[in-house]
Amino acid sequence: MGTRTRIRSGQLTEPERTxxxxxxxxxxxxxxxxxxxxxxALAFLLLPLIGLVVRAPWGRLATILNEPGVRSALWxxxxxxxxxxxxxxxxxxxxxxxxxxxxxxxxxxxxALVTLPLVLPPVVGGVALLLAFGRSGFVGRLLDDWLxxxxxxxxxxxxxxETFVAMPFLVITVEGALRAADRGFEETAATLGASRLxxxxxxxxxxxxxxxxxxxxxxxxxxxxEFGATITFAGSLPGRTQTMPIAVYYTLExxxxxxxxxxxVLLLISVAVLVALRGHWLGGIRx
Numbered sequence: 659m660g661t662r663t664r665i666r667s668g669q670l671t672e673p674e675r676t677x678x679x680x681x682x683x684x685x686x687x688x689x690x691x692x693x694x695x696x697x698x699a700l701a702f703l704l705l706p707l708i709g710l711v712v713r714a715p716w717g718r719l720a721t722i723l724n725e726p727g728v729r730s731a732l733w734x735x736x737x738x739x740x741x742x743x744x745x746x747x748x749x750x751x752x753x754x755x756x757x758x759x760x761x762x763x764x765x766x767x768x769x770a771l772v773t774l775p776l777v778l779p780p781v782v783g784g785v786a787l788l789l790a791f792g793r794s795g796f797v798g799r800l801l802d803d804w805l806x807x808x809x810x811x812x813x814x815x816x817x818x819x820e821t822f823v824a825m826p827f828l829v830i831t832v833e834g835a836l837r838a839a840d841r842g843f844e845e846t847a848a849t850l851g852a853s854r855l856x857x858x859x860x861x862x863x864x865x866x867x868x869x870x871x872x873x874x875x876x877x878x879x880x881x882x883x884e885f886g887a888t889i890t891f892a893g894s895l896p897g898r899t900q901t902m903p904i905a906v907y908y909t910l911e912x913x914x915x916x917x918x919x920x921x922x923v924l925l926l927i928s929v930a931v932l933v934a935l936r937g938h939w940l941g942g943i944r945x
Contacts, residue, residue, distance in 0.1 A: 707925065714922045715915040722919045730897045731905040732923065738813065738901065739881040742820035743828075746877050750828045751870065757829070758836035769833075776826050783822055784890025791818065791891075815892035816899050820881035827880055831873030835866035879928050 688696065715722070722728060757769050775783055791798040791809045801807040809815050839862065847857045863870070885903040892899040894908065902924055910917035 710918060710921055710925060714918050718915060719919050719922075722916050723923065727896055727900075728905065728916075728920065731900050731902045731920075734813070734816070734897075734900070735882055735902040735924075736927075738816045738820055739878050739884075741817050742824055742881040743874055743878040745817065745821050746825040746828045747870075747874055750825045750873075750877075751832055754829045754832035754836060758833045772829055773826050775823050776830075780823055780884065780886025781890050784819060784887035787815075787819060787822060787887065787891040791815075810891055811893040811895065811899060813892075813899060816888055816901060819887040819891045820884045823884050823887050824877045824880040827876040828870075828873035831869050831876065832866060835869030836862075839865045875931065879931065882928065883924065 723732075753772065757765065757772065788810060789795050791801070793799065793802050793808055793810065798809060801809065809818065843861050843865065844857050847861050848854075852860070883903055884901070885907065888899070888901060889904050889907075894900045894904045900908075902920060906917050906920045906924070909920060
């Protein structure tokens with residue numbers, strides 16, 4: 659019996675177990691050589707968050723959060739992030755389907771363009787949105803002339819900016835799930851007479867459900883924290899387009915403790931959502 663087989667079956671002798679422990683555990687475990695940089699990375703990610711919690715003005719927290727400007731910024735952030743996520747699901751899932759199942763030329767280029775907002779500086783995305791949908795933009799001019807619609811510096815602009823930067827998270831997650839999905843189930847349903855719409859709704863979507871939830875959660879979290887594209891395209895009008903990240907930025911100049919409190923609220927909201935739905939998004943990412 660080979661060593662790997664005996665490891666799986668738990669038939670190692672005591673000296674072999676001791677020797678493996680000295681080597682850093684089972685082969686699937688982390689080698690001791692990687693443990694130190696892993697702990698350094700963990701500290702790098704967690705220490706700033708711990709500092710935020712430690713420095714938070716807990717005694718003033720309720721007073722700060724009761725200020726009208728803070729409540730309006732928080733409410734605006736929550737509903738625009740939720741709306742941006744809903745829009746992303748509505749149009750992003752079909753786009754992911756196209757990228758995963760399409761067979762036309764130029765698909766690789768299209769996939770690269772779709773994921774471009776992931777690496778594009780957010781402020782550049784805001785400028786691009788302004789040039790496209792601003793009053794002098796090539797689309798915004800038509801909307802203004804034909805329908806009298808002005809998008810920049812409105813709540814609609816906030817939703818558009820958040821959708822632009824967040825939707826790729828949903829698209830790439832769902833696309834990966836569609837590529838990995840077993841198409842045999844779809845083919846079986848087709849042979850049994852199911853329509854294409856029935857196959858999509860009752861076979862494919864349930865199969866990629868965890869990934870769809872994972873992508874939606876990542877999309878929502880990214881939209882909630884969006885700053886650069888939003889302030890460029892929608893501005894910072896209190897009570898109208900000033901979201902929580904923008905409020906944190908401006909509050910930091912006048913009241914650092916209040917800025918810490920607002921940052922803490924965003925942190926707690928994000929952590930609460932990820933913890934509450936951890937089974938869904940972990941399952942979606944693993945799939």
